[in-house]
């Protein structure tokens with residue numbers, strides 16, 4: 001990895017400024033020409049160059065997606081959209097955090113600042129902003145059209161509480177709007193950490209089942225992934241997988257682990273009204289790997305072949321391989337890719353070499 005890489009998302013700028021002026025660093029230049037993988041891999045019913053990409057979040061719009069495709073990320077998730085506009089939380093949205101080692105799943109208190117030191121862990125806190133569908137629909141369609149052979153966009157979306165009589169209807173509406181852009185794969189985000197740690201949707205199994213069924217009714221013919229958080233043991237998640245057996249096509253996991261980022265003075269680093277934030281990067285890789293391993297084991301127990309997208313703390317070829325060995329069909333990197341836009345090309349070159 002470069003020593004002082006410029007991230008393609010600038011954490012010092014607002015979400016809107018990144019949306020308008022990004023991507024930055026290497027992503028604002030043409031990619032160096034490198035040999036692509038000769039052998040493709042099968043993912044669902046698609047041929048993908050390398051099952052590696054960027055999960056929902058850092059790819060804000062078609063400009064970011066085009067840059068990611070050019071730099072060899074073959075599966076790119078367009079940032080989670082909603083059925084109506086929602087503003088981002090104010091700055092700071094992204095801070096570096098410095099846990100002593102790996103983060104626990106028990107909302108640890110961690111020092112947060114703007115020293116983005118490697119190996120990097122960050123907290124992100126946006127509140128899942130979205131533009132109106134009349135803005136993101138044509139832009140998402142543009143991103144879908146930018147895919148080259150063996151590359152695909154995944155459309156991430158979520159419902160908004162209070163939008164309609166019940167949230168599952170708004171999830172279904174969002175799914176329909178995303179489907180209209182011809183995106184080939186859908187992903188419903190059920191694990192946003194910034195909407196309240198104790199009310200992550202993915203922990204309410206009956207609600208998740210209703211949401212998944214509504215989405216499938218609305219868009220029956222497209223693969224559907226659910227973005228899940230970390231579950232601490234097999235028994236905690238097995239009932240959910242059983243309920244969704246045959247309804248969804250796979251799971252993307254993990255989103256983030258929640259923590260309390262504080263300044264050197266012990267003040268909430270994201271502001272008094274945001275005492276917790278989702279943590280991503282190096283400190284959560286153990287949790288992503290554990291979840292992938294768990295899902296792979298449980299899919300054998302269920303005799304079900306749902307697909308697994310492994311996410312969390314990937315910043316090297318060895319991490320990519322660890323996720324594949326744990327059972328991930330696809331691996332994705334957000335924090336690692338943001339600070340190393342050459343990551344996909346590096347992994348391809350290492351695997352080919």
Ligand SMILES: Cc1cc2nc3c(=O)[nH]c(=O)nc-3n(C[C@H](O)[C@H](O)[C@H](O)COP(=O)(O)O)c2cc1C
Pocket residue numbers: 009055056057058079080094124126128156189227254255256280281282284311312313314332333334335336
């Ligand atoms: C800047 C940023 C924004 C994110 N926004 C979203 C989002 O809108 N929807 C979502 O499902 N996950 C979102 N995430 C979570 C990532 O998809 C991913 O699950 C998480 O960052 C862990 O991967 P990593 O360790 O490679 O960063 C975001 C992450 C980052 C860093």
